[in-house]
Amino acid sequence: MLTKEELEEYSAEAIEIYLDHISIDCVVFGFHEGQMKVLMLKSKNEDGWQLPGGFVQKREPIDVAANRILATRTGIDEVFLQQFHVFGAPDRNRQHNEMYADMVAKEKNFFAHRFISIGYYALVDFFDAIPTPDEFSEICTWRDLNDLPPFLLDHELIFTTALDTLRLQLSYQPIGYNLMPKEFTMPELQKLYETILGKKLDRRNFQRRMLGFGILNKLPQTRKGGAHKAPYLYSFDLENYQAALKEGLKSGW
Amino acid sequence: MLTKEELEEYSAEAIEIYLDHISIDCVVFGFHEGQMKVLMLKSKNEDGWQLPGGFVQKREPIDVAANRILATRTGIDEVFLQQFHVFGAPDRNRQHNEMYADMVAKEKNFFAHRFISIGYYALVDFFDAIPTPDEFSEICTWRDLNDLPPFLLDHELIFTTALDTLRLQLSYQPIGYNLMPKEFTMPELQKLYETILGKKLDRRNFQRRMLGFGILNKLPQTRKGGAHKAPYLYSFDLENYQAALKEGLKSGW
Numbered sequence: 001m002l003t004k005e006e007l008e009e010y011s012a013e014a015i016e017i018y019l020d021h022i023s024i025d026c027v028v029f030g031f032h033e034g035q036m037k038v039l040m041l042k043s044k045n046e047d048g049w050q051l052p053g054g055f056v057q058k059r060e061p062i063d064v065a066a067n068r069i070l071a072t073r074t075g076i077d078e079v080f081l082q083q084f085h086v087f088g089a090p091d092r093n094r095q096h097n098e099m100y101a102d103m104v105a106k107e108k109n110f111f112a113h114r115f116i117s118i119g120y121y122a123l124v125d126f127f128d129a130i131p132t133p134d135e136f137s138e139i140c141t142w143r144d145l146n147d148l149p150p151f152l153l154d155h156e157l158i159f160t161t162a163l164d165t166l167r168l169q170l171s172y173q174p175i176g177y178n179l180m181p182k183e184f185t186m187p188e189l190q191k192l193y194e195t196i197l198g199k200k201l202d203r204r205n206f207q208r209r210m211l212g213f214g215i216l217n218k219l220p221q222t223r224k225g226g227a228h229k230a231p232y233l234y235s236f237d238l239e240n241y242q243a244a245l246k247e248g249l250k251s252g253w
Numbered sequence: 254m255l256t257k258e259e260l261e262e263y264s265a266e267a268i269e270i271y272l273d274h275i276s277i278d279c280v281v282f283g284f285h286e287g288q289m290k291v292l293m294l295k296s297k298n299e300d301g302w303q304l305p306g307g308f309v310q311k312r313e314p315i316d317v318a319a320n321r322i323l324a325t326r327t328g329i330d331e332v333f334l335q336q337f338h339v340f341g342a343p344d345r346n347r348q349h350n351e352m353y354a355d356m357v358a359k360e361k362n363f364f365a366h367r368f369i370s371i372g373y374y375a376l377v378d379f380f381d382a383i384p385t386p387d388e389f390s391e392i393c394t395w396r397d398l399n400d401l402p403p404f405l406l407d408h409e410l411i412f413t414t415a416l417d418t419l420r421l422q423l424s425y426q427p428i429g430y431n432l433m434p435k436e437f438t439m440p441e442l443q444k445l446y447e448t449i450l451g452k453k454l455d456r457r458n459f460q461r462r463m464l465g466f467g468i469l470n471k472l473p474q475t476r477k478g479g480a481h482k483a484p485y486l487y488s489f490d491l492e493n494y495q496a497a498l499k500e501g502l503k504s505g506w
Contacts, residue, residue, distance in 0.1 A: 019274050022369055062341030062369060083339055086371050088315030116275055116315060118339050118369075168501045172424045248421045 002044050002136065004103045007111075010135060011100070014110040018055035023093075023115040024066050025053040025155065026081065027162035028074065029196075030126025031179050036145050036195045037126055038159065039073065041137035045099065048152040050137070051159065053117070066120045073140060074129035080178055081120045084165040085158075088116045092154045121162040123179055167197055172248045174215050174241050185223060185231040186210070213249045215241045255297050255389065257356045260364075263388060264353070267363040271308035276346075276368040277319050278306040278408065279334065280415035281327065282449075283379025284432050289398050289448045290379055291412065292326065294390035298352065301405035303390070304412065306370070319373045326393060327382035333431055334373045337418040338411075341369040345407045374415040376432055420450055425501045427468050427494050438476060438484040439463070466502045468494045 002010075028039040028051075040049045054069040056062055066081050093115050100111040131140040143149060151159065169175070176192055190206045210216065217237050222230035244250070255263075281292040281304075293302045307322040309315055319334050346368050353364040384393040396402060404412065422428070429445055443459045463469065470490050475483035497503070 019367065019369070021272050021274055056341070056369070058367070059343045061343060062339060065341075086315060086336055086339055088309070088318075088371075090312045090314060114272065114311070116272070116309070116371075118341075168425060171501050172421060248424050 006135075007100065007103050008105075008108065011104050011110045012108050014055065015108065017057055018110070019058055020110070021113060021115055022056050022062075023053055023117040024056065024062070024069055025051045025087070025117045025119055025158050026066060026070050026073075027051055027084075027119065027121040027159055028070065028079075028129075029121065029123045029162075029166070030129065030142050031123065031192065031195065032126050034191050034195055037142040038145060038148070039129070039131060040141065040143045040149065041073075041133055042139035042141075042149075043152060044136055044138045046095070046152055047150075049143070049149045049155075050152050051155050052134075052140070054134075062118060066118075070120075070122060073132055073134070074124070075132065076124060076128055079122045079124055081122045083118060084121050085119045085161050086116060087119060087154055087158055089154065090114060092117070095153055117158070119158050119162060121166060123166075123175070125179060170196060174213065174236075174244045174249065177236050177238075177241055180236075183219060183233045183235050185233060187231065189234070213244065215244055215249075259388075260353065260356050261358075261361065264357050264363045265361050267308065268361065270310055271363070272311055273363070274366060274368055275309050275315075276306055276370040277309065277315070277322055278304045278340070278370045278372055278411050279319060279323050279326075280304055280337075280372065280374040280412055281323065281332075281382075282374065282376050282415075282419070283382065283395050284376065284445065284448065285379050287444050287448055290395040291398060291401070292382070292384060293394065293396045293402065294326075294386055295392035295394075295402075296405060297389055297391050299348070299405055300403075302396070302402045302408075303405050304408045305387075305393070307387075315371060319371075323373075323375060326385055326387070327377070328385065329377060329381055332375045332377055334375045336371060337374050338372045338414050339369060340372060340407055340411055340414075342407065343367060345370070348406055370411070372411050372415060374419060376419075376428070378432060423449060427466065427489075427497045427502065430489050430491075430494060433489075436472060436486045436488050438486060440484065442487070466497065468497055468502075 030037040030039065039052055041052060042049050052069060052073040056065040067078065070079055070081060071077050097112045100109055106112065126142050131142065133140040170193060176189060179192060180189060186207050189210065190201060190203065193206065194201055215237055216234045219233040219235060222232055224230055283290040283292065292305055294305060295302050305322060305326040309318040316334065320331065323332055323334060324330050350365045353362055359365065379395050384395065386393040423446060429442060432445060433442060439460050442463065443454060443456065447454055468490055469487045472486040472488060475485055477483055
């Protein structure tokens, strides 16, 4: 539990360092061996969980701020973070406004203000991250998508909007470069898509479509071992992958 | 040319009404008879043009603010506006910071602050709009995409990002409901896509793909008149169209 004095100190510091009225919240999806998880923090002072978030320093670019926040929570630098939506309902952080209003004097109360939050999402291999709580949290950990705890503020909306965006983007942007090993089989890549979409896909359609995008290299060697026919290995064609990130997948117009 | 007194008055008023550090810029694309244009304003005090923009009132949802700004500039209420990106470079409005720093005292100078801008885009039939300048502009008018004037601040980046987003979104979201007449032919719809993409599309592929999305109703009547075979008429299936806006077009995974 944070004391009144601790909160006042954080608040006074925040007023010095950060831009008023703007926050950042990150939805960090973690994948490993066909499991999908999201990084969350258990609040010290409240009965609920939040997404990793923070504020923008007075002279800091917003994308740099998002990366700084994520690096502080996970130890990972230079994650591919993508802006996906801004959350700007006037009462979105009322829970915090009210809590802090009781604890910190108005004129030095950064947290009692209205905050418009820029949502970013990222995909990381969750074994790369070292979840690290912030000053306001007692726990930072991966939570299973099928077993999410109660969210604070509008963080459930931020989470579901990120997941919807990610699913929609599978149709027109490549995914997987920072999630798959360097060489992978088609069933392994299909598993990634199925995990994000939360549904089974037809094996032949998936393969046909994925190859049609022109972002994969078929490698000369196959994967040895196992009772079945050795499966082909693929890697991403980075040049085409980058182009597709920018211009959309070839199935576009 | 705005005087020092006028600027001071606007600035004092802005401090009362608006949230600090947050602005909104709108890229309004206008279509009519195969032409594509963008709504722009010629500044009174500077040698350049801007996109329609404004600020967020202290208790106003951000989407409501964007609609208010656009309604004020065009007379059109309830345009379908879509957030597409946040522009947050620390120096993005330095031009204005410097200009206003010379004209308005620091402690009452709203415009000398750093502003992070939320970009929205909209598509409207440009004959529906009555372009109306704001206090800082002498002209508000449609400019042809092939003949754009010099932009102020980072508004060229905002414009090109909106156009790139719109083009990418053609691959996975329906478009045209507020731009096409109630009943239209396939070549008319194709013309809209070609205008946005800035390139010709194959007639048969376009028709096959568009029908595959399941968002069109083929009407029993054809369009009469003209030397050629009377073309079929279509209308949008609103239920499927709305679902596709939310979930992506059927060509998705």
